Amino acid sequence: MLTTRDLMTEDLIALRDTDSLLEAQKAMEQARIRHLPIIDAAGAFVGLLTHRDLLAASVSRLAEIDEATQDEIYAGIPINEVMRADVAMATPDLPLRQAAEVLLTQKYGCLPVVEGGKLVGILTASDFIRLCLDLMDALEASEQLECEDCQD
Template sequence: MLTVGDLMTTKLFTLLESDTLYTAKQIMEMARIRHVPIVDAKDSFIGIITHRDMLEIAVSKLSGIDAFEQDELDAGIPLREIMRTDVATVNADTLLRDAAQTLLEHKYGCLPVVDGKRLVGIITEADFLRLTISLMDALGGQDS
């Protein structure tokens, strides 16, 4: 049986709760990712910030604030004030089917992978889609 450890990403971008919304936006843009785990100084998982979270707290473009002003505002918002802390996590030995079910139920788009409290990876919807494509190809699915 496949486990989360077989599919998870272990090279992660992480931030501290004292980092700002501006920093999170910059990392997401640069790395082209939608989720950034928040850790403490010991790499213990404490929360997550997602692209969806950022959209929910963004100042409307109708407000007349330009990009520079928005960046200034974002630089003053520490992640501890906006990160999600009620996030489901999984272990590397969690069965993929169970992780997929958890992902569907919680609708975060990702699951942090922990060993105890220490963040060791992340598994995303995109990881499951890549696996699905590979399985379909192996079963003689669609020709590319």
């Protein structure tokens, strides 16, 4: 049986709850990610900041605020004022099917993976798409082998 550990990303980008929204925005842009786990000074998982959370905290473009002013605003807001603390989490040993069902039925984009209060990974919808592509490639290769065997 596959578990969350088998698919989760362990090479994480995480910020502290006292870091600013500007630092979060830059980290998300540079890494091209939409979910940012948040930890406290002791390294314990305390919440999640999403791209949507950043958008909700931004000043509308209709207000004609330039990027520098928006950056100043973000620089003055600590992540803990915007992040979500009531986040569904997974353990590394959670069956992968259960994790997939949570993502699908709850319409979550990710599940932080926590063990003993510490962040050890993250499981995203993109991880499942990657798995699906790998499985399709394997299925197509298997079908091609069968087809070649039929022609012999």
